[in-house]
Amino acid sequence: MADFFDINLLKAILRMATPLIFAAMGGLICERSGVMNIGLEGMMLTGAFVAVLGTYYLHNPWWGLLCALISGALVGLIHAFWSIGLRSDQIVTGTAINLLAAGITIFLCQRLWQQSGRSPQVETLPNVTSGVNVLVPIAFLLVPVVWYFLRTTKPGLRLMASGESPQAAESVGIAVDKLRYVAVMTSGMFAAAGGAYLSIGSLSLFTRDMTAGRGFIALAAVIFGNWMPIGTLGACLLFAGSQALQVQAQIKGIGISTDLLLALPYLLTLIALAGFVRNSRPPAGLGQHPTTH
Amino acid sequence: MSDSLRSRGLTMTVLTSVAAVAVALLVGAIFILLSQQNPVTAYKALLEGAFGSRRAIGETLAASTPYIFGGLAFAVAYRAGLFNIGIEGQMVMGGLAAGVFAAWNLDLPRVLYIPCALLVAAVAGGIWGAIAGALKAVSGAHEVITTIMLNYLAFQVLSYTLLRTEGWLPVNPQLQATKPSSPDARLPNILSGTRLHAGLLLGLLMALLVWYLLFRTTFGYRLRTVGLSKGAAAYAGMRWGATITIAMFISGALGGLGGASETLGLLGQQYNAPQGYGFASIAVGLVGRNNPFGVVLAALLFGTLRSGSTAMQNQAGTSKELVLVLQGLVILAFAALAASGRVQSWWAKRRGQRFDEGTDTVGVEPGVAPEL
Numbered sequence: 270m271a272d273f274f275d276i277n278l279l280k281a282i283l284r285m286a287t288p289l290i291f292a293a294m295g296g297l298i299c300e301r302s303g304v305m306n307i308g309l310e311g312m313m314l315t316g317a318f319v320a321v322l323g324t325y326y327l328h329n330p331w332w333g334l335l336c337a338l339i340s341g342a343l344v345g346l347i348h349a350f351w352s353i354g355l356r357s358d359q360i361v362t363g364t365a366i367n368l369l370a371a372g373i374t375i376f377l378c379q380r381l382w383q384q385s386g387r388s389p390q391v392e393t394l395p396n397v398t399s400g401v402n403v404l405v406p407i408a409f410l411l412v413p414v415v416w417y418f419l420r421t422t423k424p425g426l427r428l429m430a431s432g433e434s435p436q437a438a439e440s441v442g443i444a445v446d447k448l449r450y451v452a453v454m455t456s457g458m459f460a461a462a463g464g465a466y467l468s469i470g471s472l473s474l475f476t477r478d479m480t481a482g483r484g485f486i487a488l489a490a491v492i493f494g495n496w497m498p499i500g501t502l503g504a505c506l507l508f509a510g511s512q513a514l515q516v517q518a519q520i521k522g523i524g525i526s527t528d529l530l531l532a533l534p535y536l537l538t539l540i541a542l543a544g545f546v547r548n549s550r551p552p553a554g555l556g557q558h559p560t561t562h
Numbered sequence: 563m564s565d566s567l568r569s570r571g572l573t574m575t576v577l578t579s580v581a582a583v584a585v586a587l588l589v590g591a592i593f594i595l596l597s598q599q600n601p602v603t604a605y606k607a608l609l610e611g612a613f614g615s616r617r618a619i620g621e622t623l624a625a626s627t628p629y630i631f632g633g634l635a636f637a638v639a640y641r642a643g644l645f646n647i648g649i650e651g652q653m654v655m656g657g658l659a660a661g662v663f664a665a666w667n668l669d670l671p672r673v674l675y676i677p678c679a680l681l682v683a684a685v686a687g688g689i690w691g692a693i694a695g696a697l698k699a700v701s702g703a704h705e706v707i708t709t710i711m712l713n714y715l716a717f718q719v720l721s722y723t724l725l726r727t728e729g730w731l732p733v734n735p736q737l738q739a740t741k742p743s744s745p746d747a748r749l750p751n752i753l754s755g756t757r758l759h760a761g762l763l764l765g766l767l768m769a770l771l772v773w774y775l776l777f778r779t780t781f782g783y784r785l786r787t788v789g790l791s792k793g794a795a796a797y798a799g800m801r802w803g804a805t806i807t808i809a810m811f812i813s814g815a816l817g818g819l820g821g822a823s824e825t826l827g828l829l830g831q832q833y834n835a836p837q838g839y840g841f842a843s844i845a846v847g848l849v850g851r852n853n854p855f856g857v858v859l860a861a862l863l864f865g866t867l868r869s870g871s872t873a874m875q876n877q878a879g880t881s882k883e884l885v886l887v888l889q890g891l892v893i894l895a896f897a898a899l900a901a902s903g904r905v906q907s908w909w910a911k912r913r914g915q916r917f918d919e920g921t922d923t924v925g926v927e928p929g930v931a932p933e934l
Contacts, residue, residue, distance in 0.1 A: 305706070307647070307710070355897065355901035356901055357898070358897065360647070361848065362893075362897060364845075364893060365891075365894045368841060368842070368889050369887055369894075371883070372889070373887055375881060375886075376597070376881045377597075379883070380881065385881070485714070488710070489710075492707060528718060528721075528722045528726065532715055532718040534714075538711050539708060542697060542701065542704075542707060543697050543701050544703070
């Protein structure tokens with residue numbers, strides 16, 4: 270049991286938390302601005318695919334990452350245009366994005382590489398130390414940046430005001446819709462970075478549906494973290510920890526019940542939502558618009 | 563509302579649905595063009611693959627069946643003002659419950675075994691749905707998030723049951739499936755030479771029942787009132803919490819029946835592989851305007867796409883994942899068309915005209931504003 274908690278377990282937790290942190294920070298900004306984003310999953314998947322696509326054609330994973338960020342912003346723009354511009358239901362749009370991303374990535378994979386559901390191998394982003402990709406520290410650095418942005422900067426505070434009460438924000442001259450466009454596109458970029466970490470960070474190729482629900486777990490982390498950056502980071506670490514422990518237990522052949530560990534993120538989120546966690550409160554203006562058409 | 567107005571509203575509804583599907587197919591055609599293939603050939607192959615033979619038609623109807631259940635499940639929740647994203651999980655729970663129950667080989671005659679298995683599935687799916695409804699009623703937890711979590715929990719329950727309970731449940735961990743269902747619990751085939759099974763008839767029956775429930779019973783009236791306005795319902799003395807919990811139970815039960823229909827009809831056992839009908843069910847509900855009969859038509863459309871897509875892949879070389887793209891496009895097209903309707907009525911109101919009577923209350927906008 271002594272060697273159960275070793276450095277590899279720590280690294281595994283960091284690795285598994287990274288894509289969640291990226292996506293969750295995106296989801297946090299989006300929800301804080303007042304727009305629900307269940308399309309995070311699709312945005313991650315798009316990022317994962319485009320990162321490989323860019324790396325494949327531009328022969329450089331950094332360019333691949335840039336392409337992924339742009340693609341994430343574009344998918345975010347779709348979500349923003351429909352849910353803010355057209356005032357469509359945000360859940361409906363998010364669902365459409367998830368379906369589209371799942372379909373288009375496989376469709377293009379087959380078209381470009383004649384392989385159903387997997388890309389060829391590409392170069393990956395460098396590691397900072399063995400088993401820790403450069404995107405891992407970046408993800409962790411993103412958390413204080415988001416925290417600082419929301420807590421102290423003018424646009425950050427305005428963004429939170431838009432999420433709490435869009436009507437009031439609009440009445441004091443904040444361009445709520447414009448801010449939300451930027452927020453949703455940023456959330457797409459962050460989610461895409463999380464996807465890129467999966468495809469050109471920890472692996473070196475794209476496989477169909479490789480995000481495997483991480484976008485939804487990230488959303489759960491935002492809720493479990495009570496829409497706060499630090500809390501969300503904690504939730505990401507908790508969820509990643511339960512996954513990593515499960516893997517570690519399998520490697521070391523320890524017969525603890527790993528099934529419960531796998532179910533933990535979902536159970537905890539349900540418990541949090543059920544009101545057993547004190548002060549779980551979403552932005553008050555979530556899903557509301559400053560003016561109705 | 564006079565008959566002429568009602569028929570005008572209906573025409574508008576049908577036209578919007580057709581237009582949305584047409585837009586989606588057009589944009590889909592652009593995708594096919596971009597991948598340097600002929601959209602006409604691809605769509606023709608799709609149609610032939612779906613309707614070209616007796617076998618193809620049987621397969622198309624079989625493929626439509628789960629969408630009927632899923633679309634009805636979505637519609638019932640939607641009419642109560644709830645977004646049931648958890649149909650996938652409810653199908654899994656229903657399918658698993660039915661699969662285990664049917665694999666027990668109970669000493670029951672067929673006329674009893676099938677209804678009992680279906681009942682077990684409906685209760686399992688219903689409970690899974692009711693959890694989300696009750697959580698919303700008690701603590702205001704947004705059903706979208708809770709149902710997503712319940713989906714993943716259902717997948718965990720599924721794999722746990724299939725892999726770890728060999729000692730006391732009829733499962734086969736090597737195959738990652740329940741043991742084959744007793745022949746007496748299987749839904750009978752209804753078109754020889756195809757895989758079409760009685761699940762289709764059950765689905766159609768459910769559409770009738772849901773229609774009756776929603777539009778001909780007091781509870782249905784209450785459910786729809788709650789969906790349109792929580793405040794008005796409360797003012798009229800309707801209990802919001804109880805109504806949405808029951809609505810989610812019914813929605814989940816329909817999902818559970820859909821899972822059972824696949825397990826007892828098409829597959830014969832429950833595998834450790836969620837089928838992915840849950841999210842598409844949202845599109846089915848929206849395209850069918852959350853009307854039970856509309857849902858049946860929309861389910862046929864989606865079943866056609868699904869069963870024809872394999873032929874499209876084989877003959878025109880177009881990836882069958884195009885169907886997912888088309889489903890996503892249908893949703894976006896719908897949302898955009900609904901938005902254009904809203905903009906029009908907003909203009910009309912602004913110019914002092916009478917509010918457009920053709921606007922139906924069941925658009926893409928849900929009955930209640932999302933509140934987490």
